[in-house]
Amino acid sequence: MDPSIAKRDIGLMLFIIAACIAVLVESWDLPPGTFEPLGSGPVPQAIAFVIIGLCLIILLRALITLARHAAPTKTEEQLALEAEAAASGFHARPWSAVAVLAFSGLYVGILYLGLFGFGVVTTVFLLFIILFLLGAAPVRAFLSLITSFDRAHWPAAKPAVIAIVISVVMGFGCEFIFTEVFYVDLPTG
Amino acid sequence: MADFFAAFSNLFQIWxxxxxxxxxxxxxxxxxxxxLTAxxxxxxxxxxxxxxxxxxAITLLVGMYVGGISGGLITATLLRMPGTPASIMTTFDGFPLARKGQPGRALGVGITSSFIGGLISWCFLAGLSPPLAKLALRFGPWEYFTMVLMALVMLASLAQGSMIKGLISGCLGMLFAMPGMDPSLGQMRLTFGFHDLDAGLKLLPVLIGAFAISQIIKDAVEIDWRPKMMSVSRRGIIVGFQDVKRHGINMLRSGCIGTWIGLLPGIGANIAAMMAYTTTKNLSKEPQKFGTGHEPGIVSAETANNSSIGGAMIPLITMGIPGSVVDAILLGALIIHNLQPGPLLFTTNPEVAYGFISSYLIANFIMFGLMLFAVVHIAKVMYIPKSYLLSAVLVFCVIGTFALGNRFFDVWVMLAFGLIGFGLEYCKVPLGPFVIGFVLSPIAEEHLRSALMMAEGNFLDVFNRPVAVVFLAVSALSLLWPLYQERLARRQREALAAAEPLCQNDSI
Structure with missing residues (x-):
C-alpha cells in the first residue's frame, strides 16, 4: 500500500468509526420490538459494528504500512502520469475544489435566506464560478476591452463574454422554465 | 406476448x-x-x-443509459481518456489505432461492436426476463434477504480495489438508509433530533450528491486540463459485413461475457469489458498485438461493455435487484413513479417491464445510427471548456434536488453527500457499493424482519430454504475468493523472489 494512501486511510477510518459510535449511542435506547423479534435498533447496530470491525482492519494495515515505509514511494503509473502532466504544462488546482464547495454553500445559503430571487442569485453565482474556474486572464482582458475598446483584447476576453451570456441565459432561463413549465416553486426573494 | 408487442407499438409513437x-x-x-458520466x-x-x-420516463432513462455507455468510446479512442469508466479497456487499442491514422476505423469498429453487443444482450433480456420473473415470484423473505446480501457481498468483493473498502462502502450506504421512521414499527430512529430526518434521507439528493457533486469537485481540481485536438474523418467508419463475420466469434463471446457480468448484481460495464478483453487476449494467437491498435481488443471491450447494460437490466426488472449503479438509479426511478420493482412488475405494470425491454432494443438502433453519422460532430463536444459545463451542471443539481420536495434540507443533504462521495473516492473507497447499499438496505431489512417474524425469531430457519442456502454459499465464496487469490498471488511472488537469486547464480 502507498504510504500516502495509508495516511488518508487512517484519517477516514477514524472519522467513520466516530460516526458509527454516534450511531450506536443514538440507537442504544431504541425499544425492542413488540410484534416482531428484531425491533428498530439491532439492524443499524449490527451494520455499525461490522463497519467498525472493517475499519479497524484497514487502520491496522495502514499503520503497518506506515511503520514499514518511512518515505512515500511512487508507483510507475504515478510517475508516468506526473511526467505526462509536466509535459502538457497542466497543473492540478486543489483549492478550486474547496472554492467550488464554498461558492455552492454560499449560493444555497443565499437562496435559503430568500434575500433575492432565484434568477438573480443564479446569474451572479454562475458568473462568479465560471470566471473563477476560467482564471484571471479572461477577466483582465475583458476589463481592458471595455475600458480601452481595443479589439486586440477580444480573443482573450471572449471566454468572459461567453460566461456573462451563459450566466444570464441560464439564470433567468432556468427560472422561467422551471417555474412556468415544470411548476417548481423556486425561491422568489 | 401481447404485452410485449403493445410495449413496442407504444414506443413507435412520436413522443x-x-x-x-x-x-x-x-x-x-x-x-x-x-x-461527465451516464x-x-x-x-x-x-x-x-x-x-x-x-x-x-423509463424510455428516456434507458436511452441515456445506452447512449452514455456508448459515448465513452469517442474520448477513449481519440484522447486515450475514457469518457466513462466502461470504456477504459477501449483506450488500450482504440487510441493506438486512431494514432496510426485510422481514427474513423477505430470508431467504426467500436460503434459496430457496441451495437452488436447491445443486440446480443437484448436477446438474453427479452428471453430470460419473463421466466425469471415467474421464478422469482416463488421467492420468500429469506430468499430475498439472502439475495440482497449476496448482491452486496459480490459487489464489494468484485469491485476494483480493496474488498474491505468495498464492504465498508456498501455498509455505509446501508447505514445512511436507516434514519427516519422504521417501516415495520413506525419508530423514529437515528434522527439525532432533526425533524427533517423523520422521513429519512431521500434517494435523489444522495445520488446527485455522491455522483454529480463529487465529480464536479474532482473535475474542478483538474480544470486546467485541455485535451489535445485530433482531426477525425469518417473514412473507414462503416464496417463491412466481412469485418463483422471476421470478428463474429469474438463479438458473440464478449457479448455473452458482458451479459453474464451484467447479470451479477452490482458489477458494472467496466468489469465486463475488462474480463472480455482479457479472455480475448488469452485466447488470441497474437496476444502481443493487443495494446498496439489491434481491432479484436476494441471489439471485445466495446461489445462487452454495451452488452452488460442488457444483462444488468435482467435482475432489475425480474427481482428488483440493481445490476449496476445506473440500475440502482433506475430502481429509484421506478420507486419515485410509485411502481413496485420486482417480479410483480410483469403482472402489475407490464407496459413498464416490457417498456424496458423494447426501449433498450430501439435505443441500440438509434445509438448505432447517431454514432455512425454524427460521431465526427459529437467528438467536438469534448473540447468544450469544463468551466462552463461544470457550473451549469451544478445549478441543475440544485434545481433538481430542490424540485423533489421544495425543501432546502434536500439541497444541503446533496452538498453533504457530494463531500462524502469526494472524500470516499479520494481515499480509494469505491462509490458503487455505497449507492447500491443505500438502495438495497431497506429491502434487505424488510425481508429479514418478515422472515424472522415467520420463523418466530429463529435465524437458523434460513437453512430450511435451499435457494437461500445457495445464495448464502455464493456470498461466502465471493468473500473468500479474493482472499484465496491474494494468497495465491503472494505465493507466486515469493516463489519468483526465491527463484531470482538462483538464476543470478546460474548466470555467474
Whole structure:
C-alpha cells in the first residue's frame, strides 16, 4: 500500500468509526420490538459494528504500512502520469475544489435566506464560478476591452463574454422554465 | 406476448420515440465528455421525469443509459481518456489505432461492436426476463434477504480495489438508509433530533450528491486540463459485413461475457469489458498485438461493455435487484413513479417491464445510427471548456434536488453527500457499493424482519430454504475468493523472489 494512501486511510477510518459510535449511542435506547423479534435498533447496530470491525482492519494495515515505509514511494503509473502532466504544462488546482464547495454553500445559503430571487442569485453565482474556474486572464482582458475598446483584447476576453451570456441565459432561463413549465416553486426573494 | 408487442407499438409513437432519441443523444454527448458520466446524467434527469408517464420516463432513462455507455468510446479512442469508466479497456487499442491514422476505423469498429453487443444482450433480456420473473415470484423473505446480501457481498468483493473498502462502502450506504421512521414499527430512529430526518434521507439528493457533486469537485481540481485536438474523418467508419463475420466469434463471446457480468448484481460495464478483453487476449494467437491498435481488443471491450447494460437490466426488472449503479438509479426511478420493482412488475405494470425491454432494443438502433453519422460532430463536444459545463451542471443539481420536495434540507443533504462521495473516492473507497447499499438496505431489512417474524425469531430457519442456502454459499465464496487469490498471488511472488537469486547464480 502507498504510504500516502495509508495516511488518508487512517484519517477516514477514524472519522467513520466516530460516526458509527454516534450511531450506536443514538440507537442504544431504541425499544425492542413488540410484534416482531428484531425491533428498530439491532439492524443499524449490527451494520455499525461490522463497519467498525472493517475499519479497524484497514487502520491496522495502514499503520503497518506506515511503520514499514518511512518515505512515500511512487508507483510507475504515478510517475508516468506526473511526467505526462509536466509535459502538457497542466497543473492540478486543489483549492478550486474547496472554492467550488464554498461558492455552492454560499449560493444555497443565499437562496435559503430568500434575500433575492432565484434568477438573480443564479446569474451572479454562475458568473462568479465560471470566471473563477476560467482564471484571471479572461477577466483582465475583458476589463481592458471595455475600458480601452481595443479589439486586440477580444480573443482573450471572449471566454468572459461567453460566461456573462451563459450566466444570464441560464439564470433567468432556468427560472422561467422551471417555474412556468415544470411548476417548481423556486425561491422568489 | 401481447404485452410485449403493445410495449413496442407504444414506443413507435412520436413522443416516446422522441424521448428515446433525446435520451440517446444526450447520453452520447455526456458520455463523450470526460468527467461527465451516464450516472450523473440519469441522476440529474430523474427529477424532470416526475412530470412524465412512468413508461416515458423509463424510455428516456434507458436511452441515456445506452447512449452514455456508448459515448465513452469517442474520448477513449481519440484522447486515450475514457469518457466513462466502461470504456477504459477501449483506450488500450482504440487510441493506438486512431494514432496510426485510422481514427474513423477505430470508431467504426467500436460503434459496430457496441451495437452488436447491445443486440446480443437484448436477446438474453427479452428471453430470460419473463421466466425469471415467474421464478422469482416463488421467492420468500429469506430468499430475498439472502439475495440482497449476496448482491452486496459480490459487489464489494468484485469491485476494483480493496474488498474491505468495498464492504465498508456498501455498509455505509446501508447505514445512511436507516434514519427516519422504521417501516415495520413506525419508530423514529437515528434522527439525532432533526425533524427533517423523520422521513429519512431521500434517494435523489444522495445520488446527485455522491455522483454529480463529487465529480464536479474532482473535475474542478483538474480544470486546467485541455485535451489535445485530433482531426477525425469518417473514412473507414462503416464496417463491412466481412469485418463483422471476421470478428463474429469474438463479438458473440464478449457479448455473452458482458451479459453474464451484467447479470451479477452490482458489477458494472467496466468489469465486463475488462474480463472480455482479457479472455480475448488469452485466447488470441497474437496476444502481443493487443495494446498496439489491434481491432479484436476494441471489439471485445466495446461489445462487452454495451452488452452488460442488457444483462444488468435482467435482475432489475425480474427481482428488483440493481445490476449496476445506473440500475440502482433506475430502481429509484421506478420507486419515485410509485411502481413496485420486482417480479410483480410483469403482472402489475407490464407496459413498464416490457417498456424496458423494447426501449433498450430501439435505443441500440438509434445509438448505432447517431454514432455512425454524427460521431465526427459529437467528438467536438469534448473540447468544450469544463468551466462552463461544470457550473451549469451544478445549478441543475440544485434545481433538481430542490424540485423533489421544495425543501432546502434536500439541497444541503446533496452538498453533504457530494463531500462524502469526494472524500470516499479520494481515499480509494469505491462509490458503487455505497449507492447500491443505500438502495438495497431497506429491502434487505424488510425481508429479514418478515422472515424472522415467520420463523418466530429463529435465524437458523434460513437453512430450511435451499435457494437461500445457495445464495448464502455464493456470498461466502465471493468473500473468500479474493482472499484465496491474494494468497495465491503472494505465493507466486515469493516463489519468483526465491527463484531470482538462483538464476543470478546460474548466470555467474
Amino acid at each position: 416516446p420515440l422522441t424521448l428515446l432519441a433525446i435520451g440517446v443523444s444526450l447520453g452520447i454527448v455526456v458520455g463523450a465528455i470526460p468527467g 450516472t450523473m446524467l440519469i441522476a440529474l434527469t430523474l427529477p424532470l421525469t416526475f412530470y412524465m408517464e412512468s413508461v416515458n
